[in-house]
Amino acid sequence: MEDLGLKIFGAILTTIMAFTVGMTYGGIVRKLTARVQNRYGPPVYQNFLDLLKLQSKKTNIAHGFMGHMAPVWIIIAAVTVLMFIPILNGNLWFPNLSFHGDLIFLLYMMVFGSLGMALGAGQTGNPNSAIGVTRGLSQMVGYEIPFVLALVALMIQFQTTSVQDLTQVQHETGVWNAFANPFAFLAALLASLGMFRYSPFDIVGAPAELASGPVSEFGGKYLGTMMSGGAVFAFIKLTLYVHLFFGGAGNPDDSGILATLAGIGILLVKTFLLYMIPVFYGWINPRYRTEQAIRYFWGWPTALGIVGVLWAVFFN
Amino acid sequence: MENDKNSQKIVDYIGNFARKHSLFVLAYGTGCGAIEIPATMTSRYDAERFGIRGAATPRQADVLLITGYLSTKTLKRVIRVYEQMQEPKYVIGFGSCTVNGGMYYDSYNTINGLDQYIPVDVYINGCMPRPEAVISGFVKLQELIMAGKANNGEKYRENLEHYRSNQKKIIKNWKMPDYNW
Amino acid sequence: MTDLVKENILLNAVTSAFKIEGKVIRDRRVEVHADKNTVSSILLFAKKQLGYIHMNHMTCIDWIEQGEFELVYTIYHPVDKLTLFVKTRIDREIPVMENIDTIWDHANTYEREMREMFGIEFPGLVGEHDFILEDWDQIPPMRKEFDTHKYAAETFYTRPGREDAKDVREELSKRSGTVVPDFAKKYSRE
Structure with a gap:
């Protein structure tokens, strides 16, 4: 039974780490954005203060059952997906459930949070929320296609749907999937621009035109919970990308304290560098309209994804 | 927030610290003062280093920034917006017009003295207040929050009848719900 | 020219x-x-x-x-x-x-x-x-017989400290020596 205790401990540790890392990345991005705009910027821990303040707000408005459930739904979806993502390759501290989940399941589950948000926003009855949800689902249809194509390419190339196995292949051969199938990697990378919703793909929450879109009726604790869920989701996406394309992190043969810490360090460096790609792209781009965003994703990223699939079929 | 004994618990200190450093501002751009807000927020004065950032909707906002004169028509909207905000909520009156009517003191259509209609935490005088003054107003508000004295949301709820009678004196055709938050 | x-x-x-x-x-x-x-x-x-x-x-x-x-x-x-x-x-x-x-x-x-x-x-x-006004029940406000100052004083709260606000017409007449016309006297502040 001590195995079970270790697993629960690992799950709690994973959740705390994902939350902290996601929130800190958000804070770092705010600071960096400020520096890019020649401002001093808020402190790196600003997101934690925001969260604390939002959770300490007193009155809250009820908009019906789904209005209550939307933030809960998001955070449940986030933690559930987190459990199925391998944090460190083969590490005994963070085993979670990563041996049981495969890519198709993850693809399904990652939409869940957005779905909860859509239902909750729908019940608030705010027209801005409805427009935001429509835009968000349209954009999701846009970036899911190159993303799925990239994943299908990987699945064909390595004849497996398990994230764990894909990471293990990279560990054994020493070649990252980003180089083993560069077209699939590029397609997934371009799809990630839409996934993180920085400019120019921030059409969902566009503050100036939609009044923050789906969350426009959510304040206080609801908004805070959604923020936490979003932070965990950011960590999930980054970790998944790192494990799929950048060789993952951690040594499967060594689960000692030092090796684990080193693995976490490598994971943080890789995820941070990956996170900077959509952020950098966002700094130099104004916002797209919805149809422009979808046209973008169905253009080069989809073409690259198809080439990636062909590459996997013919040059494997 | 202060409790009954006019003292603060440690929890209040932590909460107030977070509130102080995270002010989401709903800038209600009624008058000419709205032009100072971009200057305050962007690179030269950078209000974000104090944790001040814009909120898109009243639900998410902590501070209602009334920038300039309010006509009786806009007062109606301001009251709606203020009542939709979540407690604890603060109001900053910006510019002479909100203090005593400013240059519109004898106009038939602009109110004099915002605090008759909604409770105001901090007034920033001047016509226009420059971004330095705006930031100093925010710092004053932060001091009030840290001291636990910025609880005007409660005050508004307790003295609702007083504020309502003042508001209804101005807004003759009251089509709003009497309690809409 | x-x-x-x-x-x-x-x-x-x-x-x-x-x-x-x-x-x-x-x-x-x-x-x-x-x-x-x-x-x-x-x-x-x-x-x-x-x-x-x-x-x-x-x-x-x-x-x-x-x-x-x-x-x-x-x-x-x-x-x-x-x-x-x-x-x-x-x-x-x-x-x-x-x-x-x-x-x-x-x-x-x-x-x-x-x-x-x-x-x-x-x-x-x-x-x-x-159009611009809402629920206006007085005479149209830009007509000259409408006393905006009186209306504002009656309708809106006047914060103490505004008493030194002077009538522009009278101040100008004192400064330049011109006489305030009769029709204007009924709008005087004093």
Whole structure:
């Protein structure tokens, strides 16, 4: 039974780490954005203060059952997906459930949070929320296609749907999937621009035109919970990308304290560098309209994804 | 927030610290003062280093920034917006017009003295207040929050009848719900 | 100084066609004084025949001593760069004026504003009666008999410390030595 205790401990540790890392990345991005705009910027821990303040707000408005459930739904979806993502390759501290989940399941589950948000926003009855949800689902249809194509390419190339196995292949051969199938990697990378919703793909929450879109009726604790869920989701996406394309992190043969810490360090460096790609792209781009965003994703990223699939079929 | 004994618990200190450093501002751009807000927020004065950032909707906002004169028509909207905000909520009156009517003191259509209609935490005088003054107003508000004295949301709820009678004196055709938050 | 050729040609064209008075104010500015019934004909004539295709502005002045409203239509010729002012007077007691938003659509906005601020009726004018004001139950506020200061003092809360606000007209008369006219005395603050 001590195995079970270790697993629960690992799950709690994973959740705390994902939350902290996601929130800190958000804070770092705010600071960096400020520096890019020649401002001093808020402190790196600003997101934690925001969260604390939002959770300490007193009155809250009820908009019906789904209005209550939307933030809960998001955070449940986030933690559930987190459990199925391998944090460190083969590490005994963070085993979670990563041996049981495969890519198709993850693809399904990652939409869940957005779905909860859509239902909750729908019940608030705010027209801005409805427009935001429509835009968000349209954009999701846009970036899911190159993303799925990239994943299908990987699945064909390595004849497996398990994230764990894909990471293990990279560990054994020493070649990252980003180089083993560069077209699939590029397609997934371009799809990630839409996934993180920085400019120019921030059409969902566009503050100036939609009044923050789906969350426009959510304040206080609801908004805070959604923020936490979003932070965990950011960590999930980054970790998944790192494990799929950048060789993952951690040594499967060594689960000692030092090796684990080193693995976490490598994971943080890789995820941070990956996170900077959509952020950098966002700094130099104004916002797209919805149809422009979808046209973008169905253009080069989809073409690259198809080439990636062909590459996997013919040059494997 | 202060409790009954006019003292603060440690929890209040932590909460107030977070509130102080995270002010989401709903800038209600009624008058000419709205032009100072971009200057305050962007690179030269950078209000974000104090944790001040814009909120898109009243639900998410902590501070209602009334920038300039309010006509009786806009007062109606301001009251709606203020009542939709979540407690604890603060109001900053910006510019002479909100203090005593400013240059519109004898106009038939602009109110004099915002605090008759909604409770105001901090007034920033001047016509226009420059971004330095705006930031100093925010710092004053932060001091009030840290001291636990910025609880005007409660005050508004307790003295609702007083504020309502003042508001209804101005807004003759009251089509709003009497309690809409 | 130019010899105002274009201006005089315009003045002659309008005044001879409608048998009305007018004058050249300065270069590029011509005004004519018309009867209220001929205003729309003049505007239509200027638009169709003379090429004054743009209406700049349309405003109203309250001549309370003479019991009249003066309406000024400002129209513009974009090629000749000439501005024509068509001025007319209407009775203050029966403030009815012809609706010209069939000539220029945007006249509708100005007419609605005048209806609200001066109480001038434009038969056939389409639009909500509440335009800028909301739930206004006094006399139209831009009429000169409406005492805004008294109304503001009665309606709005006056914060102490505003007592030193001086009456501009009296302060100016004290400074320059001019006499405040009789009709203005009833609006005095003291």
